[in-house]
Structures are given as structure tokens and as C-alpha cells.
Amino acid sequence: MRWGAIEVGGxxxxxxxxxxxxxxxxxxxxxxxxxxxxxxxxxAFFQQEVASGGPLDAIGIxxxxxxxxxxxHPRYGFIxxxxxxxxxxxxxxxPVRRALGxxxxxxxxxxxxxxxxxxxxxxxxxxxxxxxxVGTGIGAGAVVEGRVIHGLGHPExxxxxxxxxxxxxxxxxxxxxxxxxxGMASGxxxxxxxxxxxxxxxGNELQAAVALEAAYLAAGLRNIVYPIAPQRIVxxxxxxxxxxxxxxxxxxxxxxxxxxxxxxxxxxxDFIVPAALGPLAGPAGALVLADxxxxxxxxxx
Amino acid sequence: MRWGAIEVGGxxxxxxxxxxxxxxxxxxxxxxxxxxxxxxxxxAFFQQEVASGGPLDAIGIxxxxxxxxxxxHPRYGFIxxxxxxxxxxxxxxxPVRRALGxxxxxxxxxxxxxxxxxxxxxxxxxxxxxxxxVGTGIGAGAVVEGRVIHGLGHPExxxxxxxxxxxxxxxxxxxxxxxxxxGMASGxxxxxxxxxxxxxxxGNELQAAVALEAAYLAAGLRNIVYPIAPQRIVxxxxxxxxxxxxxxxxxxxxxxxxxxxxxxxxxxxDFIVPAALGPLAGPAGALVLADxxxxxxxxxx
Numbered sequence: 001m002r003w004g005a006i007e008v009g010g011x012x013x014x015x016x017x018x019x020x021x022x023x024x025x026x027x028x029x030x031x032x033x034x035x036x037x038x039x040x041x042x043x044a045f046f047q048q049e050v051a052s053g054g055p056l057d058a059i060g061i062x063x064x065x066x067x068x069x070x071x072x073h074p075r076y077g078f079i080x081x082x083x084x085x086x087x088x089x090x091x092x093x094x095p096v097r098r099a100l101g102x103x104x105x106x107x108x109x110x111x112x113x114x115x116x117x118x119x120x121x122x123x124x125x126x127x128x129x130x131x132x133x134v135g136t137g138i139g140a141g142a143v144v145e146g147r148v149i150h151g152l153g154h155p156e157x158x159x160x161x162x163x164x165x166x167x168x169x170x171x172x173x174x175x176x177x178x179x180x181x182x183g184m185a186s187g188x189x190x191x192x193x194x195x196x197x198x199x200x201x202x203g204n205e206l207q208a209a210v211a212l213e214a215a216y217l218a219a220g221l222r223n224i225v226y227p228i229a230p231q232r233i234v235x236x237x238x239x240x241x242x243x244x245x246x247x248x249x250x251x252x253x254x255x256x257x258x259x260x261x262x263x264x265x266x267x268x269x270d271f272i273v274p275a276a277l278g279p280l281a282g283p284a285g286a287l288v289l290a291d292x293x294x295x296x297x298x299x300x301x
Numbered sequence: 302m303r304w305g306a307i308e309v310g311g312x313x314x315x316x317x318x319x320x321x322x323x324x325x326x327x328x329x330x331x332x333x334x335x336x337x338x339x340x341x342x343x344x345a346f347f348q349q350e351v352a353s354g355g356p357l358d359a360i361g362i363x364x365x366x367x368x369x370x371x372x373x374h375p376r377y378g379f380i381x382x383x384x385x386x387x388x389x390x391x392x393x394x395x396p397v398r399r400a401l402g403x404x405x406x407x408x409x410x411x412x413x414x415x416x417x418x419x420x421x422x423x424x425x426x427x428x429x430x431x432x433x434x435v436g437t438g439i440g441a442g443a444v445v446e447g448r449v450i451h452g453l454g455h456p457e458x459x460x461x462x463x464x465x466x467x468x469x470x471x472x473x474x475x476x477x478x479x480x481x482x483x484g485m486a487s488g489x490x491x492x493x494x495x496x497x498x499x500x501x502x503x504g505n506e507l508q509a510a511v512a513l514e515a516a517y518l519a520a521g522l523r524n525i526v527y528p529i530a531p532q533r534i535v536x537x538x539x540x541x542x543x544x545x546x547x548x549x550x551x552x553x554x555x556x557x558x559x560x561x562x563x564x565x566x567x568x569x570x571d572f573i574v575p576a577a578l579g580p581l582a583g584p585a586g587a588l589v590l591a592d593x594x595x596x597x598x599x600x601x602x
Contacts, residue, residue, distance in 0.1 A: 162462070
């Protein structure tokens with residue numbers, strides 16, 4: 001099989017042709033400009049690849065959201081109400097399908113990354129798990145019994161409520177909820193709280209920032225563990241580069257669960273783990289979406 | 302088909318034979334005593350029904366938990382660590398299967414109720430929804446893309462964190478987390494907070510209790526909506542009898558979501574709804590579990 005994969009991010013679009021993360025034939029990065037121009041560049045890339053390398057079997061698109069994912073909805077395949085200027089109400093699936101004439105898979109970037117980590121990364125062999133990204137914002141994709149959660153829209157786990165840590169007077173920077181998980185623990189929140197981005201913190205300030213970040217992430221993870229009962233939570237994104245973050249998150253989560261329901265798995269080192277695919281998680285997810293699109297009755301991933 | 306259904310509750314066990322909630326052939330209530338005696342009475346009921354009415358095709362058990370639901374686990378089919386004296390480490394599935402010689406389905410009471418509401422009740426036609434019960438305790442079952450969430454154990458949504466309401470100094474009565482959703486909003490929490498059960502409150506006190514209950518439930522629902530993206534949340538249990546609770550919960554939830562992700566469905570009256578099956582939700586769920594056990598490759602419910 002020969003698949004096309006598109007990861008649509010806020011600053012760049014990654015397009016590639018391949019079969020899995022170890023077999024990528026060709027890859028291109030396009031700056032995320034105005035929708036029409038960006039789409040035209042995406043289509044030109046794949047049209048040239050088809051002309052030179054032969055037809056594709058399917059294309060997968062993993063995109064920033066929110067997205068319309070209900071197949072019965074007239075705007076299925078659209079980015080709906082993005083805070084990114086010009087990118088609200090943009091049809092992503094239609095132009096790709098019309099230009100390339102192949103089945104097109106479509107899902108959020110984080111659902112895609114969850115699928116990628118499930119097939120090739122840190123969640124291999126599991127059927128119920130969560131991929132959480134902690135970067136400029138916080139988002140998550142979840143797989144339950146082998147299927148991505150869709151429901152009404154898609155999960156929005158960055159907006160879970162978290163209890164304020166004692167002594168913390170940072171208001172939070174989520175425009176909707178102020179002090180939700182994203183408002184307190186995203187990369188943007190860290191930069192707003194400390195006056196500079198996480199990468200520029202050092203000494204006692206860095207230590208305090210890591211401790212606070214671990215506490216808020218663990219508080220958020222509690223509110224993921226109880227509703228979804230995941231077998232594992234994989235965390236990616238730039239903020240996971242903070243030194244010593246993972247052991248602290250695990251310790252804080254044990255405290256937040258307070259022994260309930262008392263499963264030893266929740267305290268094991270392989271319950272909360274770093275993402276394995278790094279920047280390839282998104283494109284890898286788009287490859288899985290292409291695979292799913294070409295086999296609509298496929299079970300699992 | 303002729304199915305057996307068992308709902309194992311903390312005070313009583315309901316056993317019945319039937320096909321759906323409208324076609325129940327015979328029903329029996331057994332007080333939940335010591336496990337061995339209670340199991341013996343359950344088995345005697347079904348053995349007598351088989352002798353007099355003919356064989357059963359399968360039996361479903363919907364039980365209080367926590368339960369071991371991983372089929373590969375040596376203790377699959379057990380109640381694991383129940384706070385109910387004597388009921389920890391009790392094999393439920395084994396004795397029923399050995400005595401009756403039929404396939405046995407097994408799940409939590411709330412997962413069962415979710416399945417029952419999905420097939421015959423307030424969640425008919427949906428594939429991703431949550432059934433929340435608010436009684437002495439708070440628990441929930443969830444169906445995602447047609448499948449009950451299992452993962453590692455099962456969801457424990459009563460233990461979600463909820464922000465403390467302004468001016469509320471009740472410590473909360475969850476033995477693990479004190480002020481989690483269950484600790485603040487269960488029937489037991491209401492009784493502890495006001496000094497008497499919800500049914501005995503009146504006047505201003507009743508009004509204040511309903512307002513507080515709606516605020517905490519809505520705070521919990523926010524932390525269900527964001528991770529699971531349900532198409533609907535069905536709420537059952539004795540506390541839902543509080544006058545005027547549902548409209549207040551809906552209004553509080555809209556406030557808690559604060560316009561994000563901005564889906565009109567979240568504000569519709571059919572998003573948060575009362576359970577339709579009442580006390581039959583549990584036994585109805587056990588009927589679905591029996592159906593699933595007799596068709597192990599069945600999709601959906």
C-alpha cells in the first residue's frame with residue numbers, strides 16, 4: 001500500500017507519502033498560511049507524487065480542530081470554529097478527495113497521534129489508552145476498546161477542571177475557563193505565569209515550575225483515569241521536556257487517586273509514559289487514518 | 302430466546318427470566334446476605350425456573366463492584382475489593398456457569414444500566430453516551446462507539462474532582478478523596494451535609510440543597526463531557542427525585558462549559574435527561590449482558 005499523510009498544524013503542514021514511520025518515501029513541510037493557498041500547495045505536492053511515483057491508495061488528514069467528524073453532517077470534514085484567523089469553516093476533506101480521487105481519512109491531530117502511538121509507539125498492544133499532548137495548548141485523543149472516541153465532536157481534555165494548587169495565585173490563561181488544565185499547565189500558561197517560556201527557566205524557578213506542572217498534570221490525569229479507565233496514558237508535546245517531569249507526575253497522580261480503586265497498575269512506571277514517536281506521531285497518525293479510510297470495515301488499529 | 306438476569310445490589314439481588322423489560326416471565330428478590338447463602342438462593346431460583354419453564358440461553362450478571370472484568374485475568378468474574386463486609390474476592394461468574402451450564406455475561410451494575418438505557422431507554426439510537434447514577438453513592442457506565450468502556454477495570458466517575466462551591470464548608474464524605482463528586486453530591490453526602498436525607502428536606506433548606514446539588518453535578522458532568530464527548534448523559538438514582546433538579550443541572554452545565562467547544566447540542570434539553578427504565582435499568586442491563594454472552598461476536602447493543 002502507498003498512503004498519503006497530512007498533519008495540519010497551526011504553523012506548518014506536514015505532507016508525506018509512505019507506509020509506516022520507518023518507510024517514508026517523501027516528505028514536505030508547508031507553512032500554514034491562508035487556507036486556499038495552503039490547500040493548493042498540499043494538493044500540488046500529492047499530485048506531483050502521483051505523477052512521478054504512482055497512485056496513492058488513500059490519504060489521511062490529522063488536523064488541529066475543532067473539526068466536524070460526524071459523517072452524516074453536511075459539514076463533515078471541515079475545520080469548524082478555529083481560533084486561528086481565516087481557518088474557521090474550512091473544508092479539508094472535500095478538496096483532497098476531489099483532487100486526488102482516493103478515500104480520505106480525517107480526524108483531530110491528537111486522535112491521529114493516539115492511533116500512531118497505538119500502532120507503532122508507546123501504546124502498542126493496548127486497546128484502551130489516552131494520548132495527551134502538552135505543548136502551547138493541551139489536547140488529548142483517546143482509544144476505547146480499539147476505537148477512537150468520537151461521540152458528539154471529540155474529547156476536549158485540555159478543558160477539564162483541576163483544583164488550584166495551594167498558594168498558587170496565577171489566574172490561568174484559558175479564554176473560556178481561565179483555570180482549567182490548559183489554562184494552568186499548557187506551555188502558554190507556563191510562559192504567562194513565569195514571564196518566559198519553560199525552556200528559559202533555570203535554578204529554583206525551574207524546579208518550582210516543574211513541581212507545579214507535575215501537580216496540575218496529575219490533577220488532570222485523575223480526571224482522565226476515572227472516566228476512561230485507560231490501560232496507559234502517553235504524554236507528548238514540548239512541555240514533556242521539563243527535567244524530571246515524569247517521575248513527579250506519577251507520584252502526584254498516586255496521591256490524587258488516594259488509593260482508589262487500588263489497582264497496582266496505576267502506580268507502575270509504564271502507566272504514565274512519554275510518547276515514543278516524537279514529531280512523527282502526527283504524520284504516523286495520518287497514515288493510520290489513510291489505512292482506516294481504505295478499509296472502512298477495519299476493526300481496531 | 303430465554304435469558305436469565307441478575308442484578309446484584311448492596312441490599313438486594315434481583316433475579317429474573319425474560320426477554321426484555323416488557324416481557325419478564327418471573328422475578329424474585331433475594332436479600333443480599335452472606336455471599337455463599339445469597340449465591341445458593343440465586344442458583345436455586347434459576348434451577349427451579351429451568352426445571353419448570355425450560356432451559357435458559359444465557360445469564361447476565363450486573364453487579365456492584367469493583368469487579369475483575371479482564372477476561373484473561375485468573376479472577377475474571379469476581380467482585381474484587383468491595384467495602385461490603387464479606388463480599389471481597391467473591392467469584393460470581395464461576396458458580397453460575399457451573400450450576401446452570403450456560404454462557405454468563407458479567408459487568409458492573411452501572412455498565413449494565415447503561416446498556417439497558419441504550420437498548421430500551423433514554424439513550425436509544427446513540428452510540429456514545431454515559432449513564433450516571435446518583436443514589437447513596439455515585440457511579441457511571443459509559444458506552445463509546447457502541448462498546449462499554451472497560452480498559453483497566455472500569456470507569457469510576459464518582460471520584461472525579463469537582464471545584465468546591467463558594468461558601469461551602471462541608472468537608473465531603475468520600476473515605477478516599479473527601480470532596481470528590483461522590484463526597485459532595487451523593488445521597489449519603491446530602492444526608493451528612495444537612496443532617497437528614499434528601500427526602501426529608503423542605504422549604505429554604507430543600508431549595509438550597511437542590512441548588513448546591515445541581516452545581517456539583519454540573520461540575521462533575523463537565524469532567525465527563527470533555528473526556529468522553531458523549532451524545533447524551535442519562536442520570537438515574539434516588540437523588541434525581543429532587544424537585545427541579547434537571548433544569549438547574551442543565552443551566553449550571555452550560556455555565557461550567559463556558560461556551561467551549563460551543564456545540565448547541567450541549568445546551569439542548571435532551572442532552573442531560575432522566576433515566577427511563579427506573580428500577581428496571583439494572584435487570585434490563587443484565588438481560589443485555591445475557592444477550593452479549595450468548596453472541597460473543599455481537600457488535601454494539
